[in-house]
Amino acid sequence: MASIAPWKQALDAHIQTLACPTFSLATASQVGGLTAPHVRTLVFRGFYAELPVNKYNPVSGNTGFRSDLIAFTTDKRMEKFRDLGGVEGVASSSLPTVTNNVEACFWIPSDENPMIGKQWRIRGRCFVLPRDLETEDRGVKQTKKWLIEKLSREGGGDGSGFDFAKEYKAHFGNLSPVLRGSFRNPLPGAPKELGDGGLMPKCPIGDDQLDEEVALSHFRVAVIEPTRVEYLDLEGRTKTIWVPVGSDAEKNEKLENFGKVADSWREVEVWP
16 A cells, blocks of 8 residues: 655645646657657646546546546657557556656746746656556556555555546546547647548537547556655745655665655755
């Protein structure tokens, strides 16, 4: 059973103040033998297993579970999917192939002065989850086992009994009708001069149309497992770092003898 990280409550409280909970995601991929950086603006879809309630979504997520995993969604046809290691095929869901080191950055502007505020940087491993976590594929079973260990149940216990298919469908239902419809549009990023590939731009997918198979086949949920968290408060002029005890981040930054430890995380105040 995973314990809840000591930084989570503060991060969540700050995200709740945002009118639109967006964050920047930095990745790096190999293009033509060169490392190509990418920064994308994504929407925070809640901590995995804690899907925000949407009154327009007829499909509810799981209740009574929680995690520290940061969730977002993507289209498997996008470049982002490939940058994160997503590959369709027999081994596409194995833990080693659907992971990449990333860094997410949230900016929380001050009410008094938008030029200053609070910044959260979360470094970690990103996993593109397979659509179906109930198959007998060895990689899928590994991913499901990993997820169960990362989840915790309110009152005690791990993620055993978590309905992954329900969570997948609920994430799709939590999107706006227009965004749902985009998952059955022509190939993202392809020049329009090549045609629509047999997929004409479609109308939005309503709340009563959540079984649209073409859109669902392209839709994926991804999660970030934090391995280093940094909080900078420009108003209070403070900066705090959290790293898992015994982790590479703790060793590389030589933090073993500093700060305090709570729930397997080391918290260290540093100079801004």
